[in-house]
Amino acid sequence: MIFALTNHKNVKFSFKHSIMTLALFGLIILSVVPAMLSGFFNTKTVATTATNIVPIVLAQGEDPFPSVVNEKLTPAQQQAREQLLKEQGFSVNVIAKNLSAPLNLLYGPDNALWITERVGKDVLRVDPINGTILSKMPIPNVNQSGGQDGVLGMAFDPNFNSTNHIYIAYTYEDGSVGVPDLRTKITQFTFDPSTNNISEPKDLITGLSGSSDHNSGRMTFGPDGKLYYTIGDQGKNQLALACLNNMAQHLPTTQQVAANNWSTYEGKVLRMNPDGSIPEDNPVINGVQSHIYTYGHRNAQGITVGPTGDIYISEHGDNSDDEVNRLVAGGNYGWPYVSGYIDDKAYQYYNWSAAKNCPELKFNDVAPAPPGVTVKNESEFNATNFVPPIATFYTVEKNFNFTQAAKSCGKMASTCYPTVAPSSLRLYTSDTIPGWENSLLMTTLKGGKIIKITLDDNGTAVKGKPQELFRSENRYRDIAFSPDGSTVYVITDMGGPVQAIKEGPITPTTTLWSPGALIAFKYMGAEGGGGGGNSTTQ
Template sequence: MFIHKDSKFNSTRYIVTVTLFGLILLSVVPATFSGFSINTTITATNIVQTVLAQGEDPFPLTNNETLTPAQQQAREQLLNEQGFSVNVIARNLSAPLNLLYGPDDTLWITERVGKDILRVDPTNGTKLSTMPIPNANQSKGQDGVLGMAFDPNFNSTHHIYVAYTYEKTSDEGAAPELKTKITRFTYDPTTNNISEPLDLISGLSGSSDHNSGRMTFGPDGKLYYTIGDQGKNQLALACLNNMAQHLPTVEEVAAKNWSTYEGKVLRMNPDGSIPEDNPAINGIQSHIYTYGHRNAQGIAIGPTGDIYISEHGDNSDDEVNRLVAGGNYGWPYVSGYIDDKAYQYYNWSAAKNCPELKFNDVAPAPVGVTVKSESEFNATNFVPPIQTFYTVDKGFNFTEAGKSCGEMTSTCYPTVAPSSLRLYTSDTIPGWENNLLMTTLKGGKIIKMTLDDNGTAVKGKPQDLFRSENRYRDIAFSPDGSTIYVITDPAGPVQAMKDGPITPTTTLWSPGALIAFNYVGAGNSTLQ
C-alpha cells in the first residue's frame, strides 16, 4: 500500500476503517447483523454536528453505493477478528495536527487551521475549552499551530510548549516573512485557558510545506523538536536551496540566525537555550542534534530512552529513524539506505534556468539539473534508518505507477506518508507492549512495529492496522492502554480500498474527526 509526500492536495472527506490484527471497520457496514451492534453516540454539538439516532450507521453509504469485493472481504474480516469497539467521538475539527492525552485526563488537540488548542473529554467528545494561540498565522498550506508538549512537571508548573508559525516584519516596507517559534504558555485549570506566553526560540524558518513541528521532552529533561526542510528543491519551491545538509557558523549561532536549522532535529533546554552537552558538529555547537532530514512528522521516546522519528520520503523510502547525537541522516542526498536503487538526488535549485523549468522528479532530469546517486554521499556520520516504507529497485517506473492516480500521481507511489509516531507501553493489548505505532496519511492505516531488545532495529515485518479511507494524522493512548485515540485530516487523498490498481479517493470517511478504538478483548466487537 502506498501514498505520498505529506499530501500536497486538498480534498474532502475521510475515515474510519479499522484493521487491527486484521480488524477493519468499514463505513459500509449494515446496521444490524449477528454478533455486531451499533449504538447511539451523543457528543457535544459544538464539535460533533451530527448526533446519531439509535441504529444509525456513522459511516453510511452514499449515492447508492454497493460493497466492492474488497470491502465485503474487509467486512467479513471485521466480524471474524473481533476485539475492538470503535467510536467516532468528535467531528468537524479544524485540521487537527497534534493529539496528546493530558495529565488532567483530557485530550489536548492542536488545530492547525483553527490556530488554537482544544481540550476534549475522552469519553464523549465534549469540548471542555478552546485556547487560541495569539499571533499564530495560517494561510499557506501546512503552516499554523503545529505541535505541543507538556512540561514534565505539568501538574505543578502547568506549562505547555507550543510551536506555531507567525509573520515577522523585518525591514520597513518589506513583506512579512513566515517564521516559526516555540512558546511556553501557562495553563490555568480554573479558567481553562492559557496565558503568560514566553518565547523560547523564535525566527525559525516557516513555510507552506514541510514544517514538521513535532516535539517531546526526552528522559534527559531536554526538549526535542523536528523542523522540516521547508519543501525546498521540489514543486513550487524547486528553485530554493535545500538546507538539510547545511550547518551554522559560529557567527550565525551568536546572532541567533537559525536559517540553517531547516531539515534538523533540535535539542534545547526548557528555557530554549543550547544544552552544554549538545553535539559539536564540525566543531560548532548549536541547537542541532541531528541533521539531513526531509520532514519528520513523528517523534517518540523508546523503551530504553532512545528517540525515534518517522519521516516522509520523497517518492519512495519513508523512514523510521533512531536518533544518534550528531548523526547525519542523508537527505537530500540519500532517501532510505545508501543502495543506489530508485532514489536519485535532482538538484533543481542549482540550475541557472530553474525558473524556466517544469518540475518533474520522476522523469529524466532536464538540461541544467544535476543528478547524484546515493553512493556518491560518503559522510562518515551517516545513520541509516531502522525501517523504510518502501524501497523499490533502480528503474522503477514512477510515471507508470502514477497513471491510475491521475493528477494525484504521488498517491500511487511506494510511500505511506507517515504523520506521527508513538510508543505503546502498556501490556493491556497482548503483544503490543513497547511497540511503535505510526499513523499514515495516504496509506489510510496505522503501522505497528516491534523493536528488538536493544531498540536498534525493527524485528519482523511491520503490521498494518485499522485500514480505512481516512488520513490518520496523530495518535494517543489512554493511561491504561485500553483505548487508542486517533485524529484525522479534514481533506486530502488516500488510497481507495478496492481491487485492482491503486487509485486515490478524496471522499474521506470521517474528515477532521477524533476516533476511539477501545480494546474489549477477543470475542467482542461493537461499532458506536
C-alpha cells in the first residue's frame, strides 16, 4: 500500500499512467503533510544542526507531546498522554525531530544510533543521549519518487569493529534498457571513524526489482554469517499496479539465475553470502537453487534473529491478517493465495491482473469482484510446503463488514480495517525490563503502539497474549535498544493516518503527536509499574 497505509479503495486507474500517478500523489503528500504537522511542539530546543534536525531536551516530568495547536484534548487523549509518560515505569523524551522519512533504526557497535532517511537519501549517526547529529552520510544515486522507494534497510557486518562494513539497500534508476527503470541494489560501504563518513561502495547485488510500493527492503545477518533480505511484491495486483502479475509465487529457472535475472525475486526473503553470491546450502526450490530462502510474502518490513537463531519477519497483510512468521528454508508462506491461515475467513484472492479488461476496471477489493476478475478461496491453495504464521493481527470472520469499515473512515478506510500495519520487528535479549527477555517487539503504523510478543522456549509459537505498549497518536516506524536494555528507541513517520485515541468507533487522524522523530523510552525500574502492558485482542 502507498505509505504502507493509505486508502486504496475505489481507485480508478489507467495502467499507462499508473507510475506517474503514484509518484505525483506521493510528492503532494510529502510536500503538504509535513507543513500541516509543523509547529506542534512547544518544547525548548537546545541546538539546531545543519541537517535541520533539532534535538530536544525536556525537563523532568515535562510532557513531550504537548497540546497540538489550541485544540482541547478529550479525556481519552489526556489520559493516554499521562499514561504514556508513566507506562510500565518508563520516562519518555523526544531527542530528535524533523527526520526525513526515517525508515530503519539500528544501535551501532560504535554506540551511535544509525538511521536511514528514505526521502533524505542518506544515513544519519545520532548521539543516543542528546540527539546530536554525529554524521550525515549521503548515499549516491538514490532514486526517490515520492512513494515507498529511496534509502531502505541496513545491516552491520558481524565483524564491524574490524571491517567497518555496513550494508545498505536503496532504489536507483537503471538506464541499461534505454528507458527509466526503477531497481534496487544492496551495497557494502566502509565507515571511516576519522571522517565520520562512509565510502568505498561495493555492490553485492544489483537489478533487484524496485517500486514506489511494497519494496520491504529490510535485512539482517543471521548467526550463520549469511545476509537475509526481504523484498516485497512491489504492490502488484492492487491499486494503480493492479494489472501487473503478482510474482510472489513465481520461482526462477536455472537460466534466469545464470543470467542474473532476478525478476522472480519479488515477494521473497533472500539469503546471500556477504559478497552477494548464492550460498551452497541455500534451499533447492522447484529444482533450482537461487538466493531465494522463502517465498509467498507480501510486504515484510520487519526482520530479526530470534533467541534460538531462527529468523523472524513481520509482514503487512491486505485488509486483515498482518503476520509474524518464523522462516523455514524453502517455505511457502502463501501470498497472494493465502493471507494468515488457510481458513477461508475474511481473505479471498482477487486476481485483477488476469482480467482481460483490467485497465478499464474500477479497483475495489472490499466489494464483490467485477466480471473478469477471478476469485479464489484460501482452501484452494494446496502447497505441501506451506508455513502458517505464528501470529496474526488480526484474523476475522468471513462476514466481517469491510464496506462499513471503509465508510466509517472515509478516505483513510484502511485505518479502520483489522490490521496494525507492522513496520518493524526486533528481539529484546536483555533481562533489564521484567518480562521482556527474548520477546519480539513489533512497531505499528496505524495503531500507534508497540506490540510485545512472547515466544515459547522453542521459538516456534507465541506464548500468552501479545501486549500493547506506548500507545500514542504516532506512526511507529522502527525500534532499537541500548546495549544494557534500559532504553527503547523508536523512530516515527513524517505523516500519514493513525487511529485516534478516543472512545467509540475507530476514527483516523493525521495530526501526529511527534512526526519524523526519534523518541527514547527509558526504563526507570519496577517502582514505575514493571514491564507489562495491555493485552491486545481484536
